[in-house]
Amino acid sequence: MSAVSSTDEPQGSRSARALAFASAFVACGLAGGALAITVLGRHHSAAVSLELPAPAPAKKAAAFVPAQGDAQSDDGAVLPPVTKPVYAGKALLADPALIQNTKQGPLPRVAEDGRTPMQAYAAPAADGKARIAIVVRGLGISASATKAALDSLPAGVTLAFAPYAQDVSKWVAEARARGHEVLLEVPMEPYDFPDSDPGPHTLRAGQGEGTNMDRLTWALTRITGYAGVTNLMGQRFLSDSDALSPVLTYLSRHGLYFFDNGSATQSVAPLVAGQVGAPLVQSNAAIDTIQTALEIDHRLSDLETSARANGSATGSAFLYPVSLSRIAAWAKDLKSRGFVLVPVSAIVKSEK
Helix, strand or coil: CCCCCHHHCCHHHHHHHHHHHHHHHHHHHHHHHHHHHHHHCCCCCCCCCCCCCCCCCCCCCCCCCCCCCCCCCCCCCCCCCCCCCEEECCEEEECHHHEEECCCCEEECCCCCCCCHHHHCCCCCCCCCCEEEEEEEEECCCHHHHHHHHHHCCCCCEEEECCCCCCHHHHHHHHHHCCCCEEEEEEECCCCCCCCCCCCCCECCCCCHHHHHHHHHHHHCCCCCCCEEEEEECCCHHHCHHHHHHHHHHHHHCCCEEEECCCCCCCCHHHHHHHHCCCEEECCEECCCCCCHHHHHHHHHHHHHHHHHHCEEEEEEECCHHHHHHHHHHHHCCHHHCCEECCHHHHHHHHC
16 A cells, blocks of 8 residues: 555645634734733824813812902001101101001001091092082902002092001002092991901901900001091991990090991991991992992982082992992082082081
8 A cells, every 4th residue: 555645635634724723823913912002002093182180179268258349368567656747649648646556556546736537637628518428448459440449530539448458558648649538448247247258357246345446446557547437348237336336436536437338228327426426427328239320320410419408418339340430420520510529528527
């Protein structure tokens, strides 16, 4: 019998062996591909991706959330002792005869010759039978808003400064140099305190008199050159005669008048002021409760009607841009209509 050659292998055996070889080759290829993916990373087709930044850490809530543009501040640096008269332009800004230098800062007082801060820091007043005083509140916190008020309002407008800004003294000096009378805003408790919080030194109804006097003294020593004090919020405080009486007494003894800005509808300030003999003026109305040009113009017209009937009228406004623009436009032709724009101290004198 002759041997069988390789070429004589049956066709089925050769096909099975070829299939096994091909399967092994594919398996090796897949294994190699898996290794390549593991080492080199998977290939991606072109795509649009959005990388979101990591969220910023949450800011700690401020202890004092200001109302109507007001802002928080630390107590600030204590003003230096006043040892000689200080002027802003031609206007008196500080007089040692009218100041008691304390650890907290310069505290206003009545001079030994009887002069009062209300008299010494009063702005000039024009003569006229129908006098109107306008107080614009909230200055000294926002630099841009304060500058806008100083640039747009006539000198006859009285300006009220909140005590919290670090550089409030600089703005007061600028206001005095431009001829404005200045008021200090003292934070007082509103009805919805602490949801509405006028600041860490707020005078509160039901608080001990000593605590309120300490807080009042802190506010009074923040600036110099102011003729009077007005309320920063204070709807609840001004409705409590027991809390308000010592405050008005204190202000009167230090030669300052009080301007009730009219925001507290149940204010007993006029009644208490009469009882303790404190000089006070109450605003006829807040002219920008509705912040539209038309409504503000109507409120200013109402002040003219009141001044014509009673000889004087007072209004207050916040330093909203629309308030500043309407007051400035209204004041331009005021004299031609028979009225004069005066500082609040002129109304105080006329009511004494």
